[in-house]
Amino acid sequence: MKILVTGGAGYIASHTNLELLNAGYDVVAFDNFSNSSIESIHRVERLTGKKISFYETDLLDKEALTDIFSKENIDAVIHFAGLKAVGESCEIPLKYFKNNLSGTITLLEVMESFGVKNLVFSSSATVYGDPETVPVTEDFPLSATNPYGRTKLMIEEMLRDIYKADSSWNIAILRYFNPIGAHESGEIGEDPNGIPNNLVPYIAKVASGVLDKIHVFGNDYDTPDGTGVRDYIHVVDLSLGHIKAIEKLQENPGLVTYNLGTGVGYSVFDIIHNYEKACGKKLPYVIDPRRPGDIAVTYADPSKALKELGWKAERGIDKMCEDTYRWQSKYPNGYKSK
Ligand code: UD1
Numbered sequence: 001m002k003i004l005v006t007g008g009a010g011y012i013a014s015h016t017n018l019e020l021l022n023a024g025y026d027v028v029a030f031d032n033f034s035n036s037s038i039e040s041i042h043r044v045e046r047l048t049g050k051k052i053s054f055y056e057t058d059l060l061d062k063e064a065l066t067d068i069f070s071k072e073n074i075d076a077v078i079h080f081a082g083l084k085a086v087g088e089s090c091e092i093p094l095k096y097f098k099n100n101l102s103g104t105i106t107l108l109e110v111m112e113s114f115g116v117k118n119l120v121f122s123s124s125a126t127v128y129g130d131p132e133t134v135p136v137t138e139d140f141p142l143s144a145t146n147p148y149g150r151t152k153l154m155i156e157e158m159l160r161d162i163y164k165a166d167s168s169w170n171i172a173i174l175r176y177f178n179p180i181g182a183h184e185s186g187e188i189g190e191d192p193n194g195i196p197n198n199l200v201p202y203i204a205k206v207a208s209g210v211l212d213k214i215h216v217f218g219n220d221y222d223t224p225d226g227t228g229v230r231d232y233i234h235v236v237d238l239s240l241g242h243i244k245a246i247e248k249l250q251e252n253p254g255l256v257t258y259n260l261g262t263g264v265g266y267s268v269f270d271i272i273h274n275y276e277k278a279c280g281k282k283l284p285y286v287i288d289p290r291r292p293g294d295i296a297v298t299y300a301d302p303s304k305a306l307k308e309l310g311w312k313a314e315r316g317i318d319k320m321c322e323d324t325y326r327w328q329s330k331y332p333n334g335y336k337s338k
Contacts, residue, residue, distance in 0.1 A: 261300025
C-alpha cells in the first residue's frame with residue numbers, strides 16, 4: 001500500500017514515515033522545506049534501509065501535485081503540510097488561510113480527480129478552544145482562539161461536509177495534544193526555525209546552552225503549581241496512531257475523529273523538572289506574564305482511540321524528555337549541525 005505524506009520532511013511526518021516504512025508501507029512524500037530539511041528524509045531512509053519517493057513541492061502547486069498522483073499509485077494520504085505558529089498566524093492571518101485552507105482544497109481536488117479518497121488529517125487539540133472541563137472527549141464543543149486554530153477547525157468542517165456529500169470518502173481526523181520527544185536513535189527530532197515557540201524545544205535549547213533561560217509564561221493559573229497543564233505525547237506514540245488510523249480506514253471505512261493524547265496532564269514545572277532529570281543539571285528559569293491566548297489546563301480523554309483503533313500512548317514523560325535530550329545533544333543545531 002502506497003501512502004502520500006504531505007509536509008513529509010517535518011517533525012511528526014518524519015517519525016510517521018519511519019513507522020510506515022517499518023510496517024511495510026511504501027512512502028511517497030513532498031515538502032517545500034519552509035520549516036524542515038531534506039536531511040530528515042535521508043535519516044529515515046538510513047534508519048529503515050528503505051527508500052522514500054520524495055518530491056520538493058508546495059501544497060499550493062496543483063500541477064506538481066497532479067504530477068505526483070499521475071506518477072505514483074497513491075492509495076491514501078496523510079496530510080501534515082501546513083503552517084503552525086500561533087503568534088505568526090495572528091500577525092499574518094491571510095498567509096495561514098492561503099496556505100492551510102487553499103493548500104488543503106488543492107490537495108482534496110487532486111485526490112478526488114484521481115479517485116483517491118482515503119485521508120488522515122493532522123488536526124489539533126486547539127479545536128477545543130478553552131475547554132470547560134477536562135479530560136476532553138471528541139464530542140466537546142469546538143472553537144478557535146487564533147487564525148492557526150481556525151484553519152484546523154475550518155479544514156475539519158470542510159472534511160465533514162465533503163463526507164456528508166460523498167460517503168465514499170474515508171477520513172480520519174486526528175486531534176493531537178502536545179507532541180514532544182524524538183526517535184530513540186537520536187537521529188530525527190523536532191528542529192524548529194529560529195527561537196522555538198513551544199515549551200519543550202525551548203527547554204532543550206536552554207539545556208544545550210543555545211539559549212540562556214526558560215521563560216515560564218505565568219505561575220498564577222488555577223492549577224496545582226500555578227503553571228499551565230498540558231497533555232504531552234511522545235511523537236513515536238503519535239506516529240503509531242497514524243498507522244492505526246490507516247488500518248482502520250481499510251477495515252472499517254467512514255469519517256472518524258480521535259484524540260491522540262495520553263490522558264495525563266503535566267505542568268510547565270513538571271516538564272522542567274523531568275527535563276532536568278534527563279539532562280542531569282539544573283535549568284535556569286524566570287517567571288514571565290501569561291502568554292496571550294494560553295489556557296490553564298487541557299488534557300485528552302484518549303479512550304475512543306483505544307476502543308476503536310486499539311491505540312494507546314505507551315511512552316511516559318521520562319522517556320519523552322530523555323529522547324528529546326538525546327536528539328538535542330547529538331545535534332544541538334538540529335539538522336544543520338555538523
Ligand atoms: C501550542 C499552540 C497550539 C498547537 C500546539 C502544538 C499556542 C497558544 N498554542 O500549544 O495551538 O496546536 O502548540 O504545536 O501556541 N510555555 C512556557 N514557556 C515557553 C513556552 C510555553 O511557559 O517558552 C507554557 C505555555 O504557557 C503552556 C505550555 O508551556 O502552558 C505549553 O506551551 P506550548 O508548548 O507552546 O504548547 P501549547 O500552547 O499547549
